[in-house]
Amino acid sequence: MKRITLAVFASLLTTASTTFAATQAANTNTVAPTLNVTATIQKAVSLTLATGTTGGISHCAVVASAGPSDYTMNFGTVDALGINAGNCNKFNPVTPGTTNAVYWTDYQITPVFTSHTATSGTTVTAQVTTDFVAPHNILIVRDTANSSTVPAGAASFSAMGTGAADNIGGAAVASGTALTRFIGVAVTPANGATVLQGAQTATVTFTLTVQ
Amino acid sequence: MPAIFHDPENATHAAADETGRMRRGFSRCWAVVILSLSLTSAMWAAPKLKLATSGTGFAIAGAAPAYTASFGTMNALAFGTPATNVTATALSNGALYFTTLNVSVQSIGGGNTGVVKAYVSTNFVGNAASAMIVYGCASPSACTSAGQFSALGTSSAGETTLASGLVSGSSSADVGLAIFLPDNNGATAFTGLSALGCTVTFDLFLNGGGASSDTVTLALLNETVQSAVQLTVGSAVGGLTIGDSGGPLVDPFSMNFGNVNALGIGPAAGLTTVAQAGGIIYSSPYNLLPVFSDMSQTSATVKACVSATFTHSTVLTLEDSATGSIGSFSNISTNCGVATSLTSSAGDRSTVARYLGLFISNVNGATAFTGLDTATLTYTLTVP
Numbered sequence: 142m143k144r145i146t147l148a149v150f151a152s153l154l155t156t157a158s159t160t161f162a163a164t165q166a167a168n169t170n171t172v173a174p175t176l177n178v179t180a181t182i183q184k185a186v187s188l189t190l191a192t193g194t195t196g197g198i199s200h201c202a203v204v205a206s207a208g209p210s211d212y213t214m215n216f217g218t219v220d221a222l223g224i225n226a227g228n229c230n231k232f233n234p235v236t237p238g239t240t241n242a243v244y245w246t247d248y249q250i251t252p253v254f255t256s257h258t259a260t261s262g263t264t265v266t267a268q269v270t271t272d273f274v275a276p277h278n279i280l281i282v283r284d285t286a287n288s289s290t291v292p293a294g295a296a297s298f299s300a301m302g303t304g305a306a307d308n309i310g311g312a313a314v315a316s317g318t319a320l321t322r323f324i325g326v327a328v329t330p331a332n333g334a335t336v337l338q339g340a341q342t343a344t345v346t347f348t349l350t351v352q
Numbered sequence: 353m354p355a356i357f358h359d360p361e362n363a364t365h366a367a368a369d370e371t372g373r374m375r376r377g378f379s380r381c382w383a384v385v386i387l388s389l390s391l392t393s394a395m396w397a398a399p400k401l402k403l404a405t406s407g408t409g410f411a412i413a414g415a416a417p418a419y420t421a422s423f424g425t426m427n428a429l430a431f432g433t434p435a436t437n438v439t440a441t442a443l444s445n446g447a448l449y450f451t452t453l454n455v456s457v458q459s460i461g462g463g464n465t466g467v468v469k470a471y472v473s474t475n476f477v478g479n480a481a482s483a484m485i486v487y488g489c490a491s492p493s494a495c496t497s498a499g500q501f502s503a504l505g506t507s508s509a510g511e512t513t514l515a516s517g518l519v520s521g522s523s524s525a526d527v528g529l530a531i532f533l534p535d536n537n538g539a540t541a542f543t544g545l546s547a548l549g550c551t552v553t554f555d556l557f558l559n560g561g562g563a564s565s566d567t568v569t570l571a572l573l574n575e576t577v578q579s580a581v582q583l584t585v586g587s588a589v590g591g592l593t594i595g596d597s598g599g600p601l602v603d604p605f606s607m608n609f610g611n612v613n614a615l616g617i618g619p620a621a622g623l624t625t626v627a628q629a630g631g632i633i634y635s636s637p638y639n640l641l642p643v644f645s646d647m648s649q650t651s652a653t654v655k656a657c658v659s660a661t662f663t664h665s666t667v668l669t670l671e672d673s674a675t676g677s678i679g680s681f682s683n684i685s686t687n688c689g690v691a692t693s694l695t696s697s698a699g700d701r702s703t704v705a706r707y708l709g710l711f712i713s714n715v716n717g718a719t720a721f722t723g724l725d726t727a728t729l730t731y732t733l734t735v736p
Contacts, residue, residue: 164602166431168543171581178670178708180612180634182722182725183722185614187617257720258718316716
């Protein structure tokens with residue numbers, strides 16, 4: 142008796158399956174096909190630069206580039222005595238002929254990361270990966286404090302690392318939150334046959350690491 | 353043997369052996385007369401036209417001059433199993449149910465050539481006439497595809513030749529007969545049984561002209577038309593490829609967004625990214641094609657719901673848009689009882705173009721997810 146009951150049940154299931162075709166049906170007014178949607182989510186990171194917006198100071202433009210670098214920034218004409226205005230801000234040397242003049246600007250750097258399960262150790266670093274050539278009478282500097290506070294003077298800046306990256310993000314890097322930082326070029330009062338003059342270029346590499 | 357059987361001269365002087373010869377001659381004469389009468393009768397018999405079931409055709413019942421047959425239950429999508437030895441094929445504007453039957457001629461006479469023509473002498477009644485149209489296919493065509501059939505005329509003046517060149521030595525041919533069911537919605541829609549069906553008259557013409565030498569009829573009885581609905585999901589130009597499960601009418605359909613991320617970096621071919629707060633939307637155009645027939649209404653609704661959500665439904669959601677533009681996407685309902693309406697004015701065989709959006713949350717931390725996930729959308733076409 143149990144076998145008979147099971148056989149009838151199976152037959153009914155088969156009939157139902159045949160009758161309710163998913164894309165077509167007859168003698169009815171409705172049909173309901175299905176679409177399977179598949180996606181593979183990957184974690185992602187993004188780090189972008191933008192022109193600073195700090196009030197009360199001038200800003201050197203951060204320009205997206207199609208060249209070998211992602212962005213460019215031009216400090217204009219600079220000198221070790223702070224005679225030229227440059228394109229943004231400057232700190233004249235404390236002791237002309239002895240200390241450096243610093244031409245500087247603010248900028249924004251925005252880390253974005255998604256689908257990461259661990260983010261507490263996230264860092265943003267900066268490193269001079271292509272330095273001005275020797276004798277380095279011009280060098281890249283950054284705000285020593287790694288903060289959004291406007292530097293008070295030339296002493297607020299320190300040379301950006303060339304052999305290792307400097308952590309510029311601070312303790313808590315949040316996804317999607319722009320960081321305001323300061324960068325510049327320091328011009329030393331060096332003299333001699335090999336000092337650099339004219340247009341000079343260095344490259345800074347910023348790195349976001351989510352961990 | 354006398355030249356004349358009742359010769360009076362020979363009759364009075366007949367010898368015994370002569371009498372015997374005369375008796376044998378008498379018998380031969382009757383045989384000649386009987387044979388002559390028999391031949392005369394055959395030569396002057398009226399040509400006869402007959403219909404019969406072909407080797408692969410539907411069953412023909414009855415006898416000359418009145419036959420019957422039936423195509424059974426049909427629909428304009430060719431959905432389902434047709435009657436025995438009837439083939440159903442879906443067309444771009446309906447469906448054709450076709451079969452073959454055998455026509456033969458007898459007593460056509462030496463030197464004559466038979467031509468068989470047919471027309472619909474009594475058409476379906478009422479709306480059934482717009483739901484079912486009788487087609488024919490002429491021999492020697494194989495009559496195995498829709499393109500070999502054409503509509504039969506509905507008057508004797510518009511008869512269609514189905515067989516020709518029939519002679520006494522080759523007196524039969526298989527011809528095709530079909531019923532075309534066009535998409536037929538609105539006021540002229542018809543469903544149900546046409547018990548009386550229609551009648552096709554077959555005329556035999558000798559040597560292709562003159563009056564019909566013989567006429568038989570084939571009544572197509574008990575023809576049933578059912579309404580039918582169909583909804584398919586297909587790729588749109590510039591969008592992701594939509595797969596199927598073994599044919600364009602076999603679901604589930606499939607759409608693979610491939611590798612995606614919440615920043616919209618590097619969308620695959622066929623995808624565009626659309627900004628959305630909290631993440632990003634990967635968007636692809638696609639098409640829905642509703643088909644319906646023999647419905648009293650000419651427009652339908654198409655709804656969608658997420659019948660099986662992503663496993664990580666807080667990270668991945670499916671959205672719908674008519675334009676694919678920023679701000680135009682909205683979540684597709686995850687409650688199929690209150691499915692998201694995509695259109696309430698879908699026309700028969702009129703493509704509904706939509707955009708399917710895959711929203712990816714940019715969440716990090718414990719609820720973040722990477723890897724493969726799948727959801728299922730159910731689209732419902734309803735013709736009110």
